[in-house]
Amino acid sequence: MTEERDPHLARLFAEAPEPQADEAFVDAVRMGMARGRRMDLAGALAMSAAVGLTCVALAGPVAQAVGQVAGQVAPVMAELFDVPGGEILAVAFAGLMAVSAMVLSRVRV
Amino acid sequence: MRPADSLRLSNAPEAQVIALAAAGSDEAFAELVRRRQGSLRALMRRLCGDAALADDLAQQAFLQAWRTLRQLRSPGAFGGWLRQVAVHVWLRHARLVRPPLDPIEDLDAEPAAESPDPAARLDLSAALAQLKPTQRLCIILNYVEGLSHAEVAASTGWPLGAVKSHIARGTARLRRLLSVEVLS
Known part of the structure; x- marks a missing residue:
């Protein structure tokens, strides 16, 4: 099958008029763009609100988990400070406990 | 936008207008709509045979192009890319009104x-x-x-x-x- 175009049809198509440039059409597209921006903004606000509410909902259980772990860790750390070089061990222990608290809070939530 | 800026935009090469539009200038995109509306509306009118529906679909095509303009790799490809967006808008419409296409x-x-x-x-x-x-x-x-x-x-x-x-x-x-x- 060749790619030759029927010359008569091609001429008819070439003679068909194009719509005139229309500023009202441009304005309609502009309004659509403005509406799109408003919807994007509304979507972003809704997303931020959802993230904020999630954080608030999570803050309680996380704080509770951290408090529980701290309550268990504090006496151990106090005893570590009493032995020579125990400060380093205490800091390492505190770091370990912080990570544990984070993991624990995720598990509980 | 001041009239002088608008005048500069209307005289600017298309590649420059496309770059401005891709950077987020609504005025630059409106200038692209002004330049390309004739051919795109004509394409839609031939596809639909209904001037009002064709203009509606042409608007949808321009808005989709506005949203995805950053995906355009080269300003020189804008015409073909815009036509492809329009074809997809029309195909989507045709599938809705006459399934299956x-x-x-x-x-x-x-x-x-x-x-x-x-x-x-x-x-x-x-x-x-x-x-x-x-x-x-x-x-x-x-x-x-x-x-x-x-x-x-x-x-x-x-x-x-x-x-x-x-x-x-x-x-x-x-x-x-x-x-x-x-x-x-």
């Missing part, structure tokens, strides 16, 4: 023969409206937009063989509908 299935189902009455001669837009949507799209992209068969296949995502058949059958049908007298 199947380029392979449509090859088998030829419409009933048109009236042999020579008095029932049609003008071009009326004749186009009588083609199957798949044939109409292929014919318009080939004849009006000047795309090769392979480019039509790439634009529509249809197999090359199906595109060739649609163009051949659509051309034959248009010739019959428009009658030999008009064509010669």
Whole structure:
């Protein structure tokens, strides 16, 4: 099958008029763009609100988990400070406990 | 935007306007709409045969282009890219109003023969409206937009063989509908 175009049809198509440039059409597209921006903004606000509410909902259980772990860790750390070089061990222990608290809070939530 | 800026934009090379639009300038995009609306609305009018619907679809195509302009790799490809966006908008619309739009299935189902009455001669837009949507799209992209068969296949995502058949059958049908007298 060749790619030759029927010359008569091609001429008819070439003679068909194009719509005139229309500023009202441009304005309609502009309004659509403005509406799109408003919807994007509304979507972003809704997303931020959802993230904020999630954080608030999570803050309680996380704080509770951290408090529980701290309550268990504090006496151990106090005893570590009493032995020579125990400060380093205490800091390492505190770091370990912080990570544990984070993991624990995720598990509980 | 000040009138002087607007005037500068209207005289700016298209590549520069596209770059500004891609960077987020709504005024630059409006200038692109101003420049390209004639060809895009004409394409949609030929595809739909309904001026109001065509303008609505052309607006949708411009808005989709506005949202995805950052995906355009080269400003020189803007015209072809915009046409492809428009074709996809029209295909989506055609699927909604006339499901299913199947380029392979449509090859088998030829419409009933048109009236042999020579008095029932049609003008071009009326004749186009009588083609199957798949044939109409292929014919318009080939004849009006000047795309090769392979480019039509790439634009529509249809197999090359199906595109060739649609163009051949659509051309034959248009010739019959428009009658030999008009064509010669």
